[in-house]
Amino acid sequence: MFLEIKNLSVKIENKKILKSLNLNINKGEVHAIMGPNGSGKSTLANVLAGKEDYEILNGKINFKDNDLFDLNIEERAQEGMFLAFQYPVEIPGVNITPFLHSAINSKRKRLNEDEIDNLSFAKLLKSKASDLGINIDMLKRSVNTGFSGGEKKRYEILQMSILNPDLAILDETDSGLDIDALKIVTDGVNKLKTKDNSFLIITHYQKLLDYIKPDYVHVMVNGSIVKSGSCEIAAEIEKDGFQKFQ
Amino acid sequence: MNSDTLNTLDTYSKNKYKYGFVTEIDDEKPKKGLNEDTIKFISLKKKEPVWMLEWRLNAYSKWKKMKEPKWANLSFPEINYQDIYYYSAPKGFDKKPKDLSEVDPKLIETYNKLGIPLEEQKVLAGVAVDVVFDSVSVATTYKGELEKLGIIFCSIGEAIQKHPDIIKKYLGSVIPPGDHSFSALNSAVFTDGSFVYIPEGVKCPMELSTYFRINAENTGQFERTLIIADKGSYVSYLEGCTAPKRDDNQLHAANVELIALEDAEIKYSTVQNWYPGDEDGKGGIYNFVTKRGLCAGKNSKISWTQVETGSAITWKYPSCILKGDNSIGEFYSVAITNNFQQADTGTKMTHIGKNTKSKIISKGISLGKSQNTYRGEVSFLRKAEKARNYTQCDSLLVGNQCGAHTVPYIDSKNNTAVIEHEASTSKINEDQLYYCRQRGLSHEEAVSLIVNGFCKQVLQELPMEFAVEAQKLVSISLEGSVG
Numbered sequence: 044m045f046l047e048i049k050n051l052s053v054k055i056e057n058k059k060i061l062k063s064l065n066l067n068i069n070k071g072e073v074h075a076i077m078g079p080n081g082s083g084k085s086t087l088a089n090v091l092a093g094k095e096d097y098e099i100l101n102g103k104i105n106f107k108d109n110d111l112f113d114l115n116i117e118e119r120a121q122e123g124m125f126l127a128f129q130y131p132v133e134i135p136g137v138n139i140t141p142f143l144h145s146a147i148n149s150k151r152k153r154l155n156e157d158e159i160d161n162l163s164f165a166k167l168l169k170s171k172a173s174d175l176g177i178n179i180d181m182l183k184r185s186v187n188t189g190f191s192g193g194e195k196k197r198y199e200i201l202q203m204s205i206l207n208p209d210l211a212i213l214d215e216t217d218s219g220l221d222i223d224a225l226k227i228v229t230d231g232v233n234k235l236k237t238k239d240n241s242f243l244i245i246t247h248y249q250k251l252l253d254y255i256k257p258d259y260v261h262v263m264v265n266g267s268i269v270k271s272g273s274c275e276i277a278a279e280i281e282k283d284g285f286q287k288f289q
Numbered sequence: 290m291n292s293d294t295l296n297t298l299d300t301y302s303k304n305k306y307k308y309g310f311v312t313e314i315d316d317e318k319p320k321k322g323l324n325e326d327t328i329k330f331i332s333l334k335k336k337e338p339v340w341m342l343e344w345r346l347n348a349y350s351k352w353k354k355m356k357e358p359k360w361a362n363l364s365f366p367e368i369n370y371q372d373i374y375y376y377s378a379p380k381g382f383d384k385k386p387k388d389l390s391e392v393d394p395k396l397i398e399t400y401n402k403l404g405i406p407l408e409e410q411k412v413l414a415g416v417a418v419d420v421v422f423d424s425v426s427v428a429t430t431y432k433g434e435l436e437k438l439g440i441i442f443c444s445i446g447e448a449i450q451k452h453p454d455i456i457k458k459y460l461g462s463v464i465p466p467g468d469h470s471f472s473a474l475n476s477a478v479f480t481d482g483s484f485v486y487i488p489e490g491v492k493c494p495m496e497l498s499t500y501f502r503i504n505a506e507n508t509g510q511f512e513r514t515l516i517i518a519d520k521g522s523y524v525s526y527l528e529g530c531t532a533p534k535r536d537d538n539q540l541h542a543a544n545v546e547l548i549a550l551e552d553a554e555i556k557y558s559t560v561q562n563w564y565p566g567d568e569d570g571k572g573g574i575y576n577f578v579t580k581r582g583l584c585a586g587k588n589s590k591i592s593w594t595q596v597e598t599g600s601a602i603t604w605k606y607p608s609c610i611l612k613g614d615n616s617i618g619e620f621y622s623v624a625i626t627n628n629f630q631q632a633d634t635g636t637k638m639t640h641i642g643k644n645t646k647s648k649i650i651s652k653g654i655s656l657g658k659s660q661n662t663y664r665g666e667v668s669f670l671r672k673a674e675k676a677r678n679y680t681q682c683d684s685l686l687v688g689n690q691c692g693a694h695t696v697p698y699i700d701s702k703n704n705t706a707v708i709e710h711e712a713s714t715s716k717i718n719e720d721q722l723y724y725c726r727q728r729g730l731s732h733e734e735a736v737s738l739i740v741n742g743f744c745k746q747v748l749q750e751l752p753m754e755f756a757v758e759a760q761k762l763v764s765i766s767l768e769g770s771v772g
Contacts, residue, residue: 093726093727094723115726116723116726116727117727117730117731117732120726120727120728120729125727126727128724128727131724132718132720132721132723132724134721134724134738134739134742135742136741136742136744136745136746137738137739137741137742138742141738142728142738145730145734146728146729146730147729149729149730149734150729153729185742186724206728206729
């Protein structure tokens, strides 16, 4: 199994957020998790990425034959886990290019691959950026600093395409995007999609799923997955809301 | 940061202070302690003319009556001036070696270890280096080439013998010996340092650089540097410093004087990496430095850039006296304190002439249990019509046990002066670290990246060759502070 979440319960500041959650993702699959605000979707994303604010009460997560809890944040990233943030943080003064260059090399180091030199990296970055319709001038700026909401999300997708993860988690990447930006972001995801990588897409709205076709849709309510199935569930939610699942 | 830097970081992280080795070399010292005999010994060793000895003794008599300035936000035990050696030279340095074949191979090896090869062909392309080991200048590279342009770049000792007229005119003209106790001390016992004279209209074609090294135990280093840029000339000068790891504190009290005449520009950069002491605050250099530049002529400019990462105590305020009309003074500073280090550093900009401008950019980073103070004084004298100052002081805190302090003084006697001041204090944000680590960077790499970003405005003022070095140094200084 590529990613196996078994009976996961998590709390933060005395509040239980995830309750005996189970989820399996195979290589090459696209999964979408939908749910109302406060259902624990973002918590799940952050627990997978390794954010340290949470207390794991119970359960196990297996990722590419590793016990995920044995790996810290950067080790998970280097193993091929990528989280596209809902609210990417600004890092003033840190230029995008060297930032991503360091990131890709730390991953290559863990995989015992040769580091990529400055010149090859600059070429790679340029070509990926133009694939995503990102202006080259943006690459001269500091990480997320002064970016509009849409720019931040596009930059997340650019990072994803550079780091080429095995498992990409998109945490409400569609929120705050107009249709044009949404198209650019979802095009990026569709281009990246291969039979060897997997996606976990967290979203509040059905709109995103007009552009990305998931293999499975899960409904998350109150910290657990209450229903799983095909794309049709998304249509049901669009029609009737989350009410009937609660 | 590029991959090379990260690689280097890995190498560095295995050795916390990699310059902490001691060179086993016979040295020659007078008795410990400060008295007239010590000063006579130094002056004799340096084969100085009588006027120089008198100048020193005069400074000594002033020092005896003075007390150390105590206004800084620093705490340290009383310095016992009688328990210090005031001169140390590798044996056989009575005569300065003519070329490198006469230099003890051990010394050359020391500098190779420090990454400062003395052989000209290996020296960083286009950088002339003067190297000071304890109290004597070991070698000055590229001397011949500079001489052709009429540039004088030699040790101050040599300048006293060969260019007495210039020395008599300028030495102590910007920092009078009686200015305060550390300047009086330095004036009495200074041993070596660099002397630079750039003739009228000459743009010095290469970076001039001095490398200071304290090797001997219980030795103070009192270097004296004097740089004069004649009308319309330009020079960029860089100094670097290291010292071995020792449990005792060592004293370093340097004086640096800069003089820029009409239309001249001096750019002075420092990368200070004296031994900072260990994690428990034991040992380290006490760094009491006076640096002052005089923009004597119209349209002259003096720019100080400093990266201060070392020393147990740093007391340092590179300053500009803006006397010439339209003259410009600049101060760019990064000061990083870790463990138990204390830094009280900043600048003084004194506007005397019309339309004078000054700019201060200070970035203080505190980690561990350290204390970091920016102290600055901007004053506008009565005749400083339409003078301007811009000051920006930013502090970054890493952890909960360190302190950052900002003490700006402003004194204006002219109501046409324009003063802008911006200050900020921030902490490295957990979300920023999480974001970086989610992209695969380690905690330390992430902190180093963020801190380097915070300092960028200052680091980019450094000459190219040294900006990369400085970036590495910044990263090393952050070690052990996180996690």
